[in-house]
Every structure is written in C-alpha cells, then in structure tokens.
Amino acid sequence: ATVVEHTFNVEDVSIQRLCRSQVITAVNGTLPGPTINAREGDAVIVHVFNKSPYNLTLHWHGVIQFLTPWSDGPEFVTQCPIPSGGSYTYKFNLTGQEGTLWWHAHSSFLRATVYGALFIRPRLGHSYPFPKVYQEIPVLLGEWWNANVVEVEHNATESQLPPIESDAYTINGLPSDLYNCSQDGTYQVKVKQGKTYMLRIINAALNAQHFFKIANHTFTVVAVDALYTKPYKTDVVVLAPGQTVDVLITTNRPVGSYYMVFKPYQSAPRVALNGNLTRGVITYEGATSAAKPIMPDLPDQTDTPTAHKFYTNITGLAGGPHWVPVPRHVDEHMFITFGLSFTTCNNFSGGCTDGQRPLSANMNNESFVLPRGRGASMLEAFYFNNVSHVYSRDFPNQPPVVFDYTRPTITRDTSFAFQMAPKSTKVKVLKFNSTVEIVLQNTNIIAAENHPMHIHGYNFHVLAQGFGNYNATRDEPKFNLVNPQIRNTIAVPVGGWAVVRFQANNPGVWLVHCHLETHLPWGLAMAFEVENGPTLSLSVPPPPSNLPKC
Numbered sequence: 001a002t003v004v005e006h007t008f009n010v011e012d013v014s015i016q017r018l019c020r021s022q023v024i025t026a027v028n029g030t031l032p033g034p035t036i037n038a039r040e041g042d043a044v045i046v047h048v049f050n051k052s053p054y055n056l057t058l059h060w061h062g063v064i065q066f067l068t069p070w071s072d073g074p075e076f077v078t079q080c081p082i083p084s085g086g087s088y089t090y091k092f093n094l095t096g097q098e099g100t101l102w103w104h105a106h107s108s109f110l111r112a113t114v115y116g117a118l119f120i121r122p123r124l125g126h127s128y129p130f131p132k133v134y135q136e137i138p139v140l141l142g143e144w145w146n147a148n149v150v151e152v153e154h155n156a157t158e159s160q161l162p163p164i165e166s167d168a169y170t171i172n173g174l175p176s177d178l179y180n181c182s183q184d185g186t187y188q189v190k191v192k193q194g195k196t197y198m199l200r201i202i203n204a205a206l207n208a209q210h211f212f213k214i215a216n217h218t219f220t221v222v223a224v225d226a227l228y229t230k231p232y233k234t235d236v237v238v239l240a241p242g243q244t245v246d247v248l249i250t251t252n253r254p255v256g257s258y259y260m261v262f263k264p265y266q267s268a269p270r271v272a273l274n275g276n277l278t279r280g281v282i283t284y285e286g287a288t289s290a291a292k293p294i295m296p297d298l299p300d301q302t303d304t305p306t307a308h309k310f311y312t313n314i315t316g317l318a319g320g321p322h323w324v325p326v327p328r329h330v331d332e333h334m335f336i337t338f339g340l341s342f343t344t345c346n347n348f349s350g351g352c353t354d355g356q357r358p359l360s361a362n363m364n365n366e367s368f369v370l371p372r373g374r375g376a377s378m379l380e381a382f383y384f385n386n387v388s389h390v391y392s393r394d395f396p397n398q399p400p401v402v403f404d405y406t407r408p409t410i411t412r413d414t415s416f417a418f419q420m421a422p423k424s425t426k427v428k429v430l431k432f433n434s435t436v437e438i439v440l441q442n443t444n445i446i447a448a449e450n451h452p453m454h455i456h457g458y459n460f461h462v463l464a465q466g467f468g469n470y471n472a473t474r475d476e477p478k479f480n481l482v483n484p485q486i487r488n489t490i491a492v493p494v495g496g497w498a499v500v501r502f503q504a505n506n507p508g509v510w511l512v513h514c515h516l517e518t519h520l521p522w523g524l525a526m527a528f529e530v531e532n533g534p535t536l537s538l539s540v541p542p543p544p545s546n547l548p549k550c
C-alpha cells in the first residue's frame with residue numbers, strides 16, 4: 001500500500017463548447033478533472049486550493065471513509081465549505097474497496113464541472129475476480145450547461161419552478177457530433193480486434209439516468225459502485241446519477257467503427273427533460289477512416305421495464321475473498337417515504353408571498369435543510385457535543401401518516417398535510433454496530449419518479465425492489481439474503497420501493513439523499529448520526545487543524 005497524493009487547484013477557467021466559450025469552475029483546468037489512480041489499501045491525500053469565487057467542498061463518492069468522517073465532504077454536514085481563497089486537505093484510506101468511484105463538488109450545482117474519476121485497482125500481487133483485461137477505458141457521462149450552474153441552482157431553489165435542463169450531455173467532457181460546433185468534440189477510442197477491454201462507466205450527470213449501449217457488442221457487468229458482481233451479460237447498461245458500472249467487452253466484431261451511446265432514461269413524464277443523446281466512437285485498428293460508425297438500437301426514453309430488468313438482475317458475489325455476507329439480525333427497522341412535496345412560504349428561504357406553495361421534496365414528510373449559518377457543521381456539532389443549534393435527533397422511523405403511497409387517495413386534509421412538508425434538519429440516531437434495514441418507499445404525491453438514493457459512509461445490500469406499495473408479508477419472503485447486489489446509490493423504482501440493509505459500524509454524521517441534483521436543495525435528504533464505538537479508536541477522531549470554519 002502506498003500514499004497517493006494530489007494537489008487540486010479549483011479555479012475558474014474559460015472553455016469552449018457548443019459554439020461559445022463559457023467560464024466554468026474546474027479542477028486543474030480540465031473537464032473532467034484529474035483521475036485519481038489508486039490500489040486497494042492505499043491512502044489518498046488531496047490538497048485542495050480553492051481559487052474559485054465560490055465556497056465549496058469536495059466529496060469522494062462511494063469512499064466509505066471508515067473513521068475519517070472529516071474527509072467525506074458534504075457541505076454543512078461533515079464540514080463547512082472551503083472559502084474562496086482557502087484550502088483544505090482530504091485524507092482517507094481505500095481499504096476493502098475495489099472498482100470505479102468518482103469525486104465531485106458537494107456544493108450548489110458545482111459538480112456539473114467539478115468532478116473526476118477515482119479508480120481503485122487490486123493491490124499489487126492481487127487480481128480481479130475475472131480474467132485479465134487488455135486495457136481499461138474510462139467513460140464519464142457528464143452534462144454541459146451554457147448557463148452558470150451556481151445561478152441555475154439558485155433559481156431552482158429560490159423559485160417554484162423546476163430548473164432548466166443542461167444543453168448537452170458529454171462523454172469524457174465532450175458533447176459529440178450530435179451537437180452544434182462539436183464535430184471535432186467527439187470522444188474517440190482505438191481498440192485492437194480480439195481483446196477484452198474493461199469500461200469504467202460513471203454517471204456524473206446531474207439530473208438524468210441513462211441507458212448506455214455500444215453497437216453490436218455485449219457487455220459483461222463485473223462491478224457496480226466499486227463492488228464486484230456476479231458476471232452478468234447484457235447489451236444495455238443503465239446508470240442513475242452517482243452510480244458506476246464496470247463492464248467487459250470483447251472486440252470480436254468485424255474491423256470497423258462502432259458508436260457508444262448514452263440516452264436518458266426518463267422514469268416519469270416530465271416537462272422539458274433534455275432528451276439528447278451523446279455518443280463516442282470505438283474504432284478497431286485497421287478500420288478505414290471513410291467507414292461510417294454503426295449506431296446501436298436504443299431503448300425508448302421511457303422504457304422502465306428495460307431499466308428495471310438491468311437494475312434488478314445484478315447480483316453480488318456469494319463466497320470468495322470479496323464476498324460481504326448480509327447481516328442477518330436486524331436491530332432497527334425503518335420505513336422511509338420520499339418524493340416531491342410543497343413547503344409553506346413562511347419556512348421557505350426564497351422570495352414568495354403568503355399562500356404560495358414553493359415546490360420542495362421530503363423524506364418521511366420532513367424537508368431537509370442544510371444547517372447553513374448555524375456556526376458549525378453537523379459533524380462538528382456531534383463531535384463537540386453541542387447539537388442543539390445545528391440539528392435535532394427526531395427523524396421519524398415511519399412516515400407520520402400511512403396512506404396509499406403510489407396512488408394517493410387520501411383525504412383532502414391528510415393530503416394537504418403531506419404536501420406541506422416542513423423544513424427541518426433532523427437525524428436518525430443509530431447505535432454503533434447496529435444493523436439497520438430501510439424500506440425506501442417512493443411516493444406519488446406530486447409526481448412519481450425513480451429517485452437514486454445515496455447513503456454516505458456506507459455500502460448497503462439491496463435485498464429486494466418492486467413496484468407499488470411495499471408489503472412485508474408479500475415482499476419479505478423474496479429478499480435475497482445470499483448474494484444481493486451491494487451499492488452506495490440505489491435507483492428506487494418509479495412508484496415503487498427498495499429494501500436496503502447495512503451495519504452502522506462507522507461513527508459520524510452521514511448524509512442520505514437523492515442524487516438528482518435538483519432534489520437535494522429541495523430537501524430530499526436526511527442524515528444518520530452513528531454513535532461512537534466503545535473505544536477511542538472506534539470513535540470520531542478530532543477534527544483536522546485546517547478544517548474550514550463556518
């Protein structure tokens with residue numbers, strides 16, 4: 001194991017896309033930002049110098065941060081933002097994790113341009129649980145905005161309107177020939193015939209899930225969210241924002257060129273979702289440059305059955321050195337409903353007049369607000385045992401009212417109460433080492449949609465997923481307790497549910513939220529406060545001396 005050390009200069013740069021130049025905030029001047037290459041067991045140190053005009057933090061998406069909660073990064077949860085002109089050093093270990101993860105800004109919408117890959121390969125002398133690959137190909141799906149993304153976030157939060165959509169999707173920062181002025185901006189990769197390649201695919205888009213295909217080639221999925229899976233053959237991969245998928249492809253087709261294509265998966269009819277495709281080209285060595293690349297057939301944009309099949313067919317390993325058994329005894333059962341709602345004008349931060357109902361989102365009817373302006377992050381409040389001004393410990397284990405979640409036929413009064421989720425900063429306290437099982441139940445109060453739910457500080461087993469209302473008698477017998485997939489982000493089926501389980505062995509304050517970027521500032525979040533273990537070495541360590549102040 002070694003130390004992987006990076007310096008990240010976050011600064012505004014002007015870059016050219018879609019016929020215009022735009023000032024964006026980027027790390028070390030590149031889009032995407034630098035790739036962190038590491039091996040399992042390595043220590044990572046990243047010195048961040050914030051030379052941008054914004055206060056911001058970085059988050060290492062999917063890194064467990066075992067006993068290093070001060071390096072997790074969500075603003076106001078584990079740290080106050082690094083002020084413009086300030087710096088902070090993130091330090092963490094990559095123990096027990098292998099595969100593809102990524103890092104991104106965890107402030108405002110800045111992750112649109114402040115993101116990059118984090119690859120964790122097996123430690124020296126260890127190998128993948130599948131045959132050696134000839135080469136790896138990183139595939140980062142992103143978004144390009146002609147607008148300033150900080151203003152976009154501000155408008156989405158302070159208005160009652162959903163945000164405008166991005167102007168293009170990108171592969172490795174490039175929008176492709178399907179967009180204006182982008183003929184030269186298409187991601188190209190050369191391959192040799194008859195080899196096996198590993199594609200490390202990351203959905204770094206803000207608000208869209210995506211189908212991914214390569215013409216005439218099939219994939220073997222070998223890992224999701226940096227956890228190995230049982231090899232799964234498919235010709236389409238589906239990823240929600242936050243998720244990663246590692247696939248093998250064998251270049252066993254005739255010498256030629258083939259498009260790789262991302263297409264949004266839209267789980268619910270929504271106004272103005274950017275339905276644009278983006279594509280890159282895979283060219284076999286020896287192909288004539290005149291030959292046009294072949295396009296794959298793509299699923300319909302609303303093809304929920306295809307998305308659901310992919311999401312539910314993935315299983316984990318059962319046995320072997322990488323196997324993580326499912327914890328069997330459950331200490332804490334939670335049932336969490338979530339979705340869109342309204343909030344009342346008087347607990348809304350934006351400008352609205354009484355009687356208006358700004359759009360918001362909630363979990364168990366609580367619309368989460370970050371404790372901005374309360375003098376400390378949640379983790380500092382926890383560590384210094386002074387939480388009362390920062391958050392409260394009464395996040396409910398169940399929604400306050402039981403109703404038909406996916407076809408609300410509740411009475412006017414109840415429905416009104418549910419639409420009006422109050423703003424709060426509530427955590428659920430978990431005993432150290434307790435096992436938690438959560439039914440994540442989508443609701444359909446304003447609109448039904450597939451929400452990618454991300455839990456910080458943990459990977460979790462996904463025991464089952466389905467449509468409609470969760471029903472324990474019917475659904476519990478279907479739990480996969482043998483080899484379920486393990487994730488850090490679960491795309492909960494539209495109008496449906498998912499059951500996840502994890503053991504709370506990592507003390508600290510850990511954010512849980514929808515990884516659709518619009519939904520976090522709307523309040524589709526909550527947090528766990530995981531109590532310290534029995535010894536100092538199993539407790540939250542003291543904050544680093546350069547931790548930014550609020």
Ligand code: C2O
Pocket residue numbers: 059061074104106242454456511513515
């Ligand atoms: Cu990838 Cu809380 O985020």
